[in-house]
Amino acid sequence: MNIVELAKELNISTGTVSxxxxxxxxxxxxxxxxxxxxxxxxxxxxNPNARRLVTGRNHLIRLECPDSGSLLADYFLIQxxxxxxxxxxxRGYELLLRLRAGRRNSTKADLDVxxxxxxxxxxxxxxxxxxxxxxxxxxxxxxCGAEPPPYxxxxxxxxxxxxxxxxxxxxxxxxxxxxxIGYVGSGLPDCRVRGAFPRLIREAGLEWEEExxxxxxxxxxxxxxxxxxxxNLPDRPTALLARTDVLALGALQAARDLGLSxxxxxxxxGHDDIEMAALAAPALTTVAIDMERLGxxxxxALLDRIEGADSPVVQTIHAHLVVRQxxxxxxxx
Amino acid sequence: MNIVELAKELNISTGTVSxxxxxxxxxxxxxxxxxxxxxxxxxxxxNPNARRLVTGRNHLIRLECPDSGSLLADYFLIQxxxxxxxxxxxRGYELLLRLRAGRRNSTKADLDVxxxxxxxxxxxxxxxxxxxxxxxxxxxxxxCGAEPPPYxxxxxxxxxxxxxxxxxxxxxxxxxxxxxIGYVGSGLPDCRVRGAFPRLIREAGLEWEEExxxxxxxxxxxxxxxxxxxxNLPDRPTALLARTDVLALGALQAARDLGLSxxxxxxxxGHDDIEMAALAAPALTTVAIDMERLGxxxxxALLDRIEGADSPVVQTIHAHLVVRQxxxxxxxx
DNA sequence: CTGTTAGCGCTTTCAC
DNA sequence: GTGAAAGCGCTAACAG
Numbered sequence: 054m055n056i057v058e059l060a061k062e063l064n065i066s067t068g069t070v071s072x073x074x075x076x077x078x079x080x081x082x083x084x085x086x087x088x089x090x091x092x093x094x095x096x097x098x099x100n101p102n103a104r105r106l107v108t109g110r111n112h113l114i115r116l117e118c119p120d121s122g123s124l125l126a127d128y129f130l131i132q133x134x135x136x137x138x139x140x141x142x143x144r145g146y147e148l149l150l151r152l153r154a155g156r157r158n159s160t161k162a163d164l165d166v167x168x169x170x171x172x173x174x175x176x177x178x179x180x181x182x183x184x185x186x187x188x189x190x191x192x193x194x195x196x197c198g199a200e201p202p203p204y205x206x207x208x209x210x211x212x213x214x215x216x217x218x219x220x221x222x223x224x225x226x227x228x229x230x231x232x233x234i235g236y237v238g239s240g241l242p243d244c245r246v247r248g249a250f251p252r253l254i255r256e257a258g259l260e261w262e263e264e265x266x267x268x269x270x271x272x273x274x275x276x277x278x279x280x281x282x283x284x285n286l287p288d289r290p291t292a293l294l295a296r297t298d299v300l301a302l303g304a305l306q307a308a309r310d311l312g313l314s315x316x317x318x319x320x321x322x323g324h325d326d327i328e329m330a331a332l333a334a335p336a337l338t339t340v341a342i343d344m345e346r347l348g349x350x351x352x353x354a355l356l357d358r359i360e361g362a363d364s365p366v367v368q369t370i371h372a373h374l375v376v377r378q379x380x381x382x383x384x385x386x
Numbered sequence: 387m388n389i390v391e392l393a394k395e396l397n398i399s400t401g402t403v404s405x406x407x408x409x410x411x412x413x414x415x416x417x418x419x420x421x422x423x424x425x426x427x428x429x430x431x432x433n434p435n436a437r438r439l440v441t442g443r444n445h446l447i448r449l450e451c452p453d454s455g456s457l458l459a460d461y462f463l464i465q466x467x468x469x470x471x472x473x474x475x476x477r478g479y480e481l482l483l484r485l486r487a488g489r490r491n492s493t494k495a496d497l498d499v500x501x502x503x504x505x506x507x508x509x510x511x512x513x514x515x516x517x518x519x520x521x522x523x524x525x526x527x528x529x530c531g532a533e534p535p536p537y538x539x540x541x542x543x544x545x546x547x548x549x550x551x552x553x554x555x556x557x558x559x560x561x562x563x564x565x566x567i568g569y570v571g572s573g574l575p576d577c578r579v580r581g582a583f584p585r586l587i588r589e590a591g592l593e594w595e596e597e598x599x600x601x602x603x604x605x606x607x608x609x610x611x612x613x614x615x616x617x618n619l620p621d622r623p624t625a626l627l628a629r630t631d632v633l634a635l636g637a638l639q640a641a642r643d644l645g646l647s648x649x650x651x652x653x654x655x656g657h658d659d660i661e662m663a664a665l666a667a668p669a670l671t672t673v674a675i676d677m678e679r680l681g682x683x684x685x686x687a688l689l690d691r692i693e694g695a696d697s698p699v700v701q702t703i704h705a706h707l708v709v710r711q712x713x714x715x716x717x718x719x
Numbered sequence: 720c721t722g723t724t725a726g727c728g729c730t731t732t733c734a735c
Numbered sequence: 736g737t738g739a740a741a742g743c744g745c746t747a748a749c750a751g
Contacts, residue, residue, distance in 0.1 A: 055728055066738045071730055081736060098495040102444070103728035105435040107743045116483070131464045135485045142486065147499070150449070150483040152468045153475065163432040166480070272665040299665060306667060309642050329662065331630060332605040334639060388744055399722045404746055412720060436744035440727045 063091055074099060111168050114141055114355060115149040117186060118173040119157050129329045129344060130173065133196065136348030137171055144356050158185040158304055169193060169355045172208075176245075183208060192358040192365075194351045196204065201367050209354040209365040211347060215324065216249055218340045218372035220367065222294060223257045224320045225338075225374065230383035231292040231320060232259060235283040236266040237276055237304055238296030246296055246324070247379045265290060276303020277310075284311055284319070291319060291385045298323035298330040301337055305379070316381030335378035342372045387430045387610040396424055407432060444501050447474055447688060448482040450519060451506040452490050461660045462677060463506065466529065469681030470504055477689050491518040502526060503686045516541060525691040525698075527684045533578070534700050540686040542698040544680060547656065549582055551673045551705035553654045554697075555627060556590045558671075558707065563716035564653060565592060568616040570609055570637055571629030579629055579657065598623060602633065609636020610643075617644055617652070624652060624716045629655035631663040634670055638712070649714030659708055668711035674679040675705045 056074075060067040065084065071087035072080045077316060084312030091097075105111050116137055118130050130152075138148045149167060159170075170193040172186055178197065183206070187193040193208040201212050226234055238247045247268070251261040264286060272351060276295055283290055284307060295301035301323030313319045315335055323330050326341030347370050354366055389407075393400040398417065405413045406421035424430075428633050449464050449470055463485075471481045482500060492503075503518055503526040511530065516539070520526040526541040534545050559567055567587060571580045580601075584594040597619065600612030609628055616623055617640060628634035634656030638648060646652045648668055656663050659674030680703050687699050 056730095057728075067729080067736055068739075072737090075730080084736080096494060098440070098493075098498060100728050101495070101499050102435050102438040103743090104730075105743095105746085106433070106439050106728080107730045109743080111435070134483065135487075138483055138485050148483050150467065150471055150481050152471050154468075160431075161429060162434070166432060166434050270737060273662070273669045274665070277667050300661070303667065306639070306642065309639065329606070329632070332607070334607045334610050334636065340720075389746095390744075400745080401723075401747080402721055405721085408746085410747095414720060417720080433744050436727090438727095439729085439744085440746045441743075442727080 054095055056097075058101065059088075059092060059095060059097050059250075062095065063087060079121040079285070100142070111166055112146050113149060113167045114146050114169045114171060114352075114359075115151055115163075115167045116171045116173070117151045119153075119155060119182075119186070120173070120175045128325065129342075129351060132344040133348040133351075134244065136273070136345040137352050140349040141350035141356070146356065157182060159188050161188065161190070164188050164190045167191060167357045171351055172196065174301055192355055192356040194358075196347060196351050201369065207365060209351075209358060210367040211340055211351045212353065212367070212369050213347065213372065214369050215246060215340050215342065215372040216253070218374050219246055219294070219324075220247070220253050220256070221374045222338070222340055223253055225380065226292045226294075226322070226383075227257050227259065227322060229292075229320065230379060231290075233265065233288065233290040234259065234292045234294060234295055234384070235280075235290035236264070236301050237269060237279040237283065239269060239271050239275075239300070244296065250294075271297065271299065273299055273303040274301030277307045280304035280307035281311065284313065286306070291383045292322070292380070293319065294322045294324070296324050298325050298327045298333075298337060298339055301379075302329065302333055305333060305335075305337075315379055317384060320383070321378060329379065330375075332337065333379070337373050338377045338380040340372050341375040343370065346370060387428055389430075389432065392425060392428065392430050393422075395428065396420060403678065404408050410528065422529040428654065435439070435452055444499055445479050446482060446500045447479050447502045447504060447685075447692075448496075449498045450484045450503045452486075452488060452519070453506070453508045461658065462675075464683045465508065465677040466553070466684075469678040473682040474689070476576060479689065485540055488552065490515055492521050494523070494619035497523045500524060501692045503679065504529065504684055504688055513539060516538050525672050525688055526700055527691075529680060529684050534702065535684075540698060542684075542691060543700040544684045545700070545702050546675055546680065546705065548579060548673050548675065548705035550584070551707050552582070552627070553586050553589070554655075554707045555671070555673055556586055558709065558713065559625045559627075559653060559655070559716075560590050562625075562653065562714060564623075565619065565716070566598065566623040567592065567625045567627060568613075568623035569627055569629075570602060570612040570616065570633050571599070572602060572604050572608075572633070577629065583627075604630065606632055606636040606639070609633030610640045611636070613637035613640035614644065617641070617646065624718045625655070625713070626652065626653045629657050631658050631660045631666075631670060631672055634672070634712075638666060638668075638670075648712050650717060651712040653716070663708075664710065666712070671710045671713040672708050674707050675706040676703065679703060 056067050060070045073085040141148050173196045178196050196211050198213045236250050254261040269275035269279040308319045323337040323339035326339045330337040330339045393403045406418040455667050506529045509531045529544050531546045569583050587594040602608035602612040641652045656670040656672035659672045663670040663672045
């Protein structure tokens with residue numbers, strides 16, 4: 054069943070059928086109705102490849118995550134992918150997925166089949182790396198955890214800024230009477246949270262000492278080790294903020310080992326709100342990134358551009374604090 | 387740049403160019419070489435949509451996970467998706483992703499754009515549910531954690547059977563001197579491991595008592611609770627096997643709380659080998675599902691069928707035991 | 720081994 | 736508002 058047969062069936066031309074099917078103007082309401090009805094009756098659906106061939110539009114976007122494979126990237130990926138797919142579907146686009154870790158460039162053929170790209174990249178990605186993915190041939194939206202790009206670009210950006218929510222977490226803790234708040238975090242060079250932490254602490258009216266920061270790796274054991282060091286300090290912190298929920302999980306273990314109850318003797322705040330955070334015992338208070346929003350905003354930016362928006366946009370998504378059971382009033386003198 | 391221009395450039399016909407590009411027989415080696423060279427030189431790549439239109443082949447498969455959104459499904463999904471994508475790419479196919487939870491049927495148009503489907507479904511999925519996804523129109527491979535399907539089907543299956551590896555885990559523990567091994571697991575109706583556990587224990591030469599099983603939920607706290615109950619038994623188990631790594635994490639916490647060292651006083655075995663398992667402290671010994679293999683086997687089955695294999699196949703993937711630091715010799719009298 | 724040609728199924732001018 | 740017809744870029748059948 055193709056458009057020719059359908060037209061024959063209706064005794065009208067294929068041109069008119071096509072116009073009716075595509076909601077083009079200048080089709081009589083009656084004709085349109087008849088066409089739609091018949092199409093449904095005969096189970097006709099336009100051949101997407103023929104349509105693509107003639108229009109040059111694929112109604113297809115690709116989600117790429119060249120850094121996929123790292124623990125953190127994966128937790129993000131799946132949730133973001135879900136909302137990107139959803140947002141795309143709502144506007145008639147399907148989603149191609151490319152996860153191959155480390156694959157850092159696209160061929161012309163790769164780009165010919167899609168109308169645009171959503172790129173999830175590490176905060177350290179350079180303009181060149183991004184360009185080698187888009188080939189400067191298709192619209193793209195870049196999702197990254199860094200600040201807005203230091204360069205003008207042909208691509209849209211959605212950046213995640215968790216600092217306001219980290220401040221909120223600190224304020225929560227201060228409000229609960231905590232005066233010494235420690236930081237457990239990966240020593241990654243690009244960590245904005247780590248860099249801003251001392252300032253945020255001071256802005257909250259507390260004093261900051263460098264000994265309150267434990268720079269660690271990314272595993273649970275690292276969080277355990279980092280937290281233990283802080284908790285063994287002469288004047289130990291009564292609250293800990295960890296750079297990731299995984300590290301916070303380790304901090305929870307450390308507290309347990311030292312016989313400290315959470316949140317009774319120690320409050321712990323995580324970061325990211327991975328699924329495990331809600332499942333932990335006690336459930337983690339954490340700086341949550343709204344990945345659903347992230348995906349839909351990124352996708353909207355991309356599709357707008359595909360469908361005519363003239364210039365790329367740069368947007369920022371803010372995180373929010375999710376308060377669960379791992380934080381509470383400071384009970385230490 | 388299209389095939390006509392390319393042909394003109396070479397002073398040969400488009401037919402010959404097409405044949406050369408598609409590695410068809412009956413093209414002189416010299417011509418082929420010239421064509422390929424010129425194509426590269428001019429940056430020519432065949433228009434995939436024109437090709438699809440005329441051949442009716444899309445070189446596109448779709449990965450669907452209608453149950454996506456549940457914790458467990460997601461941990462699997464991302465790793466499996468990675469290997470499906472890789473396997474598909476190696477054979478010239480791209481991967482469409484559809485995660486929309488609960489979306490349990492495909493339209494004709496959905497199926498027109500793909501050559502086949504990889505379906506990740508829950509063990510309780512019925513033949514009808516699967517059929518409503520494939521529409522009986524395209525080849526499909528179903529990945530599920532259940533036993534091979536109880537019905538003859540038009541689709542291929544890749545089933546995961548972890549029982550042999552669970553047996554292996556039990557044998558490891560027995561070899562280490564453990565005589566009482568507890569089970570911490572979700573009370574899901576479809577849990578094969580739970581059902582087979584008593585038999586496996588007996589086959590290992592131990593005695594089984596129903597009090598050694600704690601049927602719980604799926605969160606860390608459930609694992610904690612379940613393990614605590616077992617460890618408070620008069621004649622407590624010296625080893626615990628948990629149905630999921632998440633539950634095992636909870637068991638680890640419970641041991642800590644009770645002052646039991648792992649693996650000194652208690653051995654703990656997880657199940658699934660999620661990333662977190664390796665990060666736990668101590669790192670979890672666990673029944674690992676090789677999701678990479680799962681994805682590639684499933685994809686191979688699908689592509690074979692797309693490319694001509696006459697009948698669907700049913701395969702089983704076995705898990706394997708990964709021994710880490712959470713298991714050790716039994717030190718209890 | 721190569722050239723010619725008829726489509727694949729649709730959209731889109733251009734007339735009317 | 737509708738019809739006729741020219742492609743979109745490619746493959747494949749048929750001749751040679």
